[in-house]
Each structure stands twice: as structure tokens, then as C-alpha cells.
Amino acid sequence: MDLRYSLTDESFRKEFRAWLQEQVPRHGAAPGAEDWQARREYDTSWQRKLYEAGFAGPSWPRAYGGREASPTEELVYHEEYARAGAPYVGVNFVGLLHGGPTVIAEGSEAQKERHVRPILRGEHVWCQGFSEPAAGSDLAGLRTSAVRDGDDYVINGQKIWCSFGQVADYGELLVRTDPDAPKHRGISWLILPMDLPGIEVRPLRTFHGEGEFCELFLNDVRVPVSNRVGEENDGWRITNVTLRFERGTAFVSDIYQLQEFLDDLVRLSRRVLRDDASAWDDRGLRREVGHLRAELEALWALVKMAVSEAQRQGMPGVGGSAVKLAFTDLYSRVTELALRLLGRAGLSKQDIDGMPSAESIYKYGQAVSLMIAAGTSQIQRNIIAERILGQPKDR
Numbered sequence: 409m410d411l412r413y414s415l416t417d418e419s420f421r422k423e424f425r426a427w428l429q430e431q432v433p434r435h436g437a438a439p440g441a442e443d444w445q446a447r448r449e450y451d452t453s454w455q456r457k458l459y460e461a462g463f464a465g466p467s468w469p470r471a472y473g474g475r476e477a478s479p480t481e482e483l484v485y486h487e488e489y490a491r492a493g494a495p496y497v498g499v500n501f502v503g504l505l506h507g508g509p510t511v512i513a514e515g516s517e518a519q520k521e522r523h524v525r526p527i528l529r530g531e532h533v534w535c536q537g538f539s540e541p542a543a544g545s546d547l548a549g550l551r552t553s554a555v556r557d558g559d560d561y562v563i564n565g566q567k568i569w570c571s572f573g574q575v576a577d578y579g580e581l582l583v584r585t586d587p588d589a590p591k592h593r594g595i596s597w598l599i600l601p602m603d604l605p606g607i608e609v610r611p612l613r614t615f616h617g618e619g620e621f622c623e624l625f626l627n628d629v630r631v632p633v634s635n636r637v638g639e640e641n642d643g644w645r646i647t648n649v650t651l652r653f654e655r656g657t658a659f660v661s662d663i664y665q666l667q668e669f670l671d672d673l674v675r676l677s678r679r680v681l682r683d684d685a686s687a688w689d690d691r692g693l694r695r696e697v698g699h700l701r702a703e704l705e706a707l708w709a710l711v712k713m714a715v716s717e718a719q720r721q722g723m724p725g726v727g728g729s730a731v732k733l734a735f736t737d738l739y740s741r742v743t744e745l746a747l748r749l750l751g752r753a754g755l756s757k758q759d760i761d762g763m764p765s766a767e768s769i770y771k772y773g774q775a776v777s778l779m780i781a782a783g784t785s786q787i788q789r790n791i792i793a794e795r796i797l798g799q800p801k802d803r
């Protein structure tokens with residue numbers, strides 16, 4: 409596939425850039441991290457603006473309000489979005505980046521009709537109820553049970569690390585529908601309405617001081633069987649579709665933004681003084697930045713592959729694990745470089761002398777979570793070794 413940008417792509421770039429230049433400043437600053445209702449309102453109203461202007465869901469079907477863009481137009485979209493510093497996807501992360509895409513790829517017509525457009529319009533916020541206290545990396549070991557009773561499943565169990573659970577309308581829920589089958593064959597993937605009786609959401613506080621995560625307790629929650637995506641006990645296959653979106657294409661804008669952040673660091677290093685010279689005069693630093701830049705370029709080439717593969721096949725391939733691993737590794741190294749450049753200013757959570765301390769410290773902490781979220785780096789290495797390189801299976 410030719411991934412060079414055409415004249416049509418460039419004219420889309422101009423149009424989207426002009427719209428972003430006007431709209432981003434108008435949307436104002438994001439609310440405080442702990443004001444969840446205000447965060448929901450900020451993120452969803454921005455999504456609504458994108459939708460109304462015809463800029464939501466670059467790769468989503470036109471039938472549900474998406475743009476059905478070509479792979480190159482989609483890449484231009486992410487480049488411009490990141491370059492403009494447009495609002496982070498925030499509480500729409502799950503719905504837009506893997507819940508909605510899973511419903512599009514695997515859902516019934518009724519499920520698509522019910523859920524896809526409201527996600528795109530910023531009306532429905534989704535969360536993910538996959539992990540459990542004893543099932544993270546070994547996700548297929550999950551125990552939350554679903555027992556069929558008439559037209560409902562009766563759900564009992566506990567989920568953890570459920571991002572945005574406190575403001576979500578729906579959740580992607582993994583349940584065990586056959587306790588006697590081998591663990592990968594007894595799982596089903598359900599759409600969980602978050603307002604059902606028997607659901608309790610308890611926020612957890614991270615070391616950032618934010619309550620982004622929740623525990624989810626499910627006590628005799630009745631979910632209609634019609635909310636199941638795919639066949640009963642075929643949920644592990646659907647889960648892999650969700651995870652491919654989560655690893656392969658969910659971070660595209662963040663990857664482009666990381667390149668921009670590295671450029672910011674180069675500008676910063678020209679201002680930072682070390683022994684009467686600027687930090688940029690240090691050849692070692694320039695070499696390090698050069699290596700990081702080259703690796704980011706290589707990663708962007710991988711992203712192009714993932715985006716075009718997703719469009720060809722309807723979902724990203726297993727190579728998304730390589731994208732996620734490389735991205736989080738680079739994220740960690742670039743943010744560590746930021747703290748080294750800042751020196752003592754990097755110890756402050758407030759900007760000192762115009763140094764971006766707050767942003768750098770936040771990103772440095774974020775690097776740790778990114779290496780765990782959507783499957784840890786070790787798990788991505790296992791997948792790359794076994795499923796891409798054909799190495800013997802991990803015992």
C-alpha cells in the first residue's frame with residue numbers, strides 16, 4: 409500500500425488544521441483532575457464538536473457518522489490532532505479507541521445501531537472491565553461468573569483497574585460462562601450498562617494523586633443475553649480483537665505527540681546552561697537525541713503499517729504488540745531525558761523559570777503506567793516472541 413500523502417490528503421490537512429486552530433483555543437483549559445463530572449463534560453463536548461464538524465471517527469464507517477478515511481488521511485488526522493495540542497481523548501478512550509471498534513468489527517447490527525454513533529457523538533462513555541485482582545497478565549484466568557437465567561446472565565464477581573468507571577455509561581465486561589471448559593474457551597464478552605442494580609463502583613487513587621481507576625463489584629447483576637458480543641464462550645477471540653485495537657492503534661496520536669515533546673526538549677536544551685555552555689553543546693546529548701529521533705521515526709513507520717493493516721483487515725494485526733512495546737519504551741526514555749535536562753527543576757511539580765517541570769514529572773510517572781496498561785511490556789515481549797517470531801511457548 410502506498411503510504412505517501414496525496415494532494416487530497418494535503419488538502420484535508422489544511423482543512424482540519426484550520427478548524428483545529430480556531431476550535432482548540434475556544435474549548436478552553438481542561439478542568440481539574442479530580443472533578444470527574446467536569447472532565448466528562450469537557451471531553452464529551454469536545455467529541456461532540458468533532459462529530460458535528462465531520463471530524464470524528466476517521467476510520468469508522470460513514471453509516472455511523474465516521475469519515476471512512478483512507479489510511480493516509482487517518483495518519484494526517486492524527487498528526488494534525490497532536491500538532492494542534494487538541495484535547496486528549498480522556499474519558500472517551502475506551503469507547504473510541506477499542507470498545508466502539510470491537511462493536512464495529514464483531515457486534516450484531518442491533519448493537520452497532522445502539523452503540524456506535526452515541527460513542528462517536530460523545531453521548532456514551534465506556535470503561536473496560538477486564539482485569540481482576542487475580543487475573544491481569546493471565547487475563548484468561550478471570551473468575552467473574554455469568555450464569556444464564558432466561559434471557560439474562562446473572563453476574564457475580566469483581567473487576568479492578570477499571571479506568572473511567574466512575575463516569576461510564578457502558579463497560580466492556582469479560583465473564584466466565586463455562587467454568588468447566590479450558591480457561592480460554594469459557595469466556596464471553598458482554599456490554600455492561602453501568603446503571604444496572606447490583607453494580608458498585610469504588611474509585612482507587614494512583615500515585616499521581618488521581619482517582620482514575622475504579623474497582624467494580626458485581627452482585628447478582630442481570631445483563632440481557634442480547635448484550636453479548638459474539639457467541640457464548642467465544643469471548644477470548646473477541647477479547648483479542650479489543651486488545652489488538654488497544655495496542656495497535658489506540659496510541660497513534662500519543663506517539664506523534666512524543667515526537668513533538670522530543671522537539672520541545674531540543675529547544676529546552678538550548679536554553680539550559682551546563683558549565684557556561686548550553687546543554688545542546690554536549691555531543692553526548694545530541695547523539696542521544698539523534699538515536700531517539702531515529703527510533704521514533706522507525707516507530708512511526710510501524711504505526712503506518714498498523715493503521716493500513718487495520719483498515720485492510722478490519723482490525724490491527726498482532727504486530728500491535730510491537731507498536732505498544734516500542735512506544736512505551738521510547739516514552740520512558742524520552743521522559744527520563746526530560747528530567748535529566750531539567751536537573752533540580754525536575755524535582756518540582758511546579759514550573760520553575762519557564763522550565764516544563766510539571767509536564768515532565770507527570771509524563772515520567774505516566775511512563776510507568778503505560779508500560780503496564782493494555783498488557784505489560786513483558787507480556788508484549790512474550791507475544792512478539794511466540795506469535796510473531798515463532799519462538800517456543802512460555803511455560
Ligand SMILES: Cc1cc2nc3c(=O)[nH]c(=O)nc-3n(C[C@H](O)[C@H](O)[C@H](O)COP(=O)(O)OP(=O)(O)OC[C@H]3O[C@@H](n4cnc5c(N)ncnc54)[C@H](O)[C@@H]3O)c2cc1C
Nearest residue numbers: 536537538539544545569570571777780781782783784786
Ligand atoms: C494506566 C492503566 C490503565 C488500566 N486500565 C484498565 C482498565 O480500564 N480495565 C482493565 O480491566 N484493566 C486495566 N488496567 C490493568 C492492566 O491491564 C493490568 O494491570 C495488566 O494487565 C497487568 O496485570 P496485573 O496488574 O494483574 O499484574 P500481574 O499480571 O500480576 O503482573 C505482575 C508482573 O509479573 C509480570 N508477568 C506476569 N506474567 C508474566 C509472564 N507470563 N511472563 C513474564 N512476566 C510476567 C508482569 O509483566 C508484571 O511485571 C490498567 C492498568 C494501568 C496501569
